[in-house]
Amino acid sequence: MTLPLADALKGRLIVSCQAPPGDPMRHTDTLVRMALAAQAGGAAAVRVNDPEVVAATVAAVALPVIGLWKDGDSGVFITPTVRHALALVDAGAAVVAADATARPRPDGSTFAELVAAVHEAGALVMADVSAFDEGREAAEQGADLVATTLAGHVPGSPAQSAPDLALVADLAAALPVPVIAEGRVSTPEQAARALDAGALSVVVGTAITAPTALTKAFVTGLAR
Numbered sequence: 001m002t003l004p005l006a007d008a009l010k011g012r013l014i015v016s017c018q019a020p021p022g023d024p025m026r027h028t029d030t031l032v033r034m035a036l037a038a039q040a041g042g043a044a045a046v047r048v049n050d051p052e053v054v055a056a057t058v059a060a061v062a063l064p065v066i067g068l069w070k071d072g073d074s075g076v077f078i079t080p081t082v083r084h085a086l087a088l089v090d091a092g093a094a095v096v097a098a099d100a101t102a103r104p105r106p107d108g109s110t111f112a113e114l115v116a117a118v119h120e121a122g123a124l125v126m127a128d129v130s131a132f133d134e135g136r137e138a139a140e141q142g143a144d145l146v147a148t149t150l151a152g153h154v155p156g157s158p159a160q161s162a163p164d165l166a167l168v169a170d171l172a173a174a175l176p177v178p179v180i181a182e183g184r185v186s187t188p189e190q191a192a193r194a195l196d197a198g199a200l201s202v203v204v205g206t207a208i209t210a211p212t213a214l215t216k217a218f219v220t221g222l223a224r
């Protein structure tokens with residue numbers, strides 16, 4: 001394993017500290033406190049949305065920050081352009097997470113161009129993919145890490161209720177770069193199974209940092 005960050009992430013948890021638009025938790029200081037709680041609990045890294053929140057988190061938390069910038073809500077919207085990616089590096093992200101699906105990017109750039117720009121700026125790239133071929137191509141285009149973030153979330157990738165551990169296993173068996181399990185990991189047991197499937201580490205978001213969504217799930221469970 002040649003990636004220095006890989007040693008710090010190996011076998012460990014990454015906590016996604018995000019809140020959707022309109023959510024009461026979407027507040028920079030609150031999100032930084034989520035990241036501090038993740039650090040206190042033993043996380044190896046945090047995954048954070050928006051350059052302003054990335055900068056505040058980098059200033060407060062002694063963990064590698066994986067930055068993304070969600071802009072919009074359709075098509076490619078997770079760090080969609082080179083401009084978005086470089087803003088995250090400027091904010092201090094050690095890793096830039098970006099959509100690496102085979103869909104057109106709004107600035108007409110390619111994922112390979114985003115990777116090159118981020119590397120030139122001194123950071124690493126996590127490719128968020130939904131399918132095996134996307135992961136293979138992202139690695140070929142220079143991604144340092146490949147994550148299953150978008151499985152079940154984009155057209156052509158059927159909705160799922162559990163982590164896509166088959167995709168984790170397929171990618172981990174084939175790719176020359178580390179694979180990160182991300183998406184719908186809801187229990188410590190599922191997280192452990194993701195490592196067993198070959199993931200370098202596991203990202204958990206909703207199950208740790210989304211009280212609105214978790215409350216709704218309980219409310220729905222009580223509905224008669």
Ligand SMILES: CC(=O)N[C@H](C=O)[C@@H](O)[C@H](O)[C@H](O)COP(=O)(O)O
Nearest residue numbers: 016149153183184185204205206207
């Ligand atoms: C699909 C998409 O936009 N995923 C986002 C990526 O950053 C986040 O909203 C997720 O919370 C994150 O991937 C962690 O996943 P989960 O919350 O299922 O543990």
